[in-house]
Amino acid sequence: MIDDEIRELLDKISVQMRRNYADMLRELNLHVGQDQMLCRLWREDGVTQNQLCERLNCEPPTITNMLRTLESYGLVYRKKDDSDGRVSRVYLTTKGRELYEPVELIWKKQQEKLLEGILPEERLMLRRLMKQMAENII
Amino acid sequence: MIDDEIRELLDKISVQMRRNYADMLRELNLHVGQDQMLCRLWREDGVTQNQLCERLNCEPPTITNMLRTLESYGLVYRKKDDSDGRVSRVYLTTKGRELYEPVELIWKKQQEKLLEGILPEERLMLRRLMKQMAENII
């Protein structure tokens, strides 16, 4: 069945993408997932952990643990909010900010590789169908 | 850029698919990834751990650990090969074999959800493009 194949291909691509990212990010001393976290922070700094949960679509303990690691790497720091003692806001250090370009290079490399031999009009179609799938599975 | 968007969508879909699988598999007391391992074994039993590495595209320690867990669940057992003392072969138990149908149901549900509103001819196109991407990133 075509549908089975599409799901299996998606699984396969996910696994392989993850492996490729892992290999490339290792040279920057990063793990897969951490790049996504940094990406959110490059877009917007000083955000709460709760907001990071929503935007990265993962659970609070994942955020806590990942931030502890990134903090120990010196890429990030946390500061208690002044008006609400429960929330802590997350900021990038200079070192964290400097990782933007090398990580973006990795993403660019991966997407070039991914889309090799796929024509511009096919890419448009692909984006449309993938947007649909992304909405479907939420 | 379209290319960025496609990569990002793929990342997003991967993460969400994983979450969905996790939620559904939990009801069978399985974790994401274990279903892939079982899938391989449903297709072919008595295979070596090395072969599982290749087919699941992951590293030996991952196999060792996952098999230990699945063994503790009583879904799988290992037996030393007669002719080669280094290799151990992996077999399904009855309990492990019985999980095939419920897991397949989960996959079917997920792929239906995934492809909702996508026309048959679009699915054909999608499969073709995804095959291409899968080959590209190996």
Added chain:
DNA sequence: ATGTTATTGTTAGCCTACTAACTATATGGT
């Protein structure tokens, strides 16, 4: 026959990611 090399799998340690149970702070009702 013996020592070197290759292959198979394991162990230790790191990381993301999850649930369940918890702490600490805010808020809202009476």
Added chain:
DNA sequence: ACCATATAGTTAGTAGGCTAACAATAACAT
């Protein structure tokens, strides 16, 4: 003012996935 409830993060414990270092067996060369 006080107590119940909601919200934000943390801790403990489980599991997949990885690398690096290791043990055990097999194969090969001399």
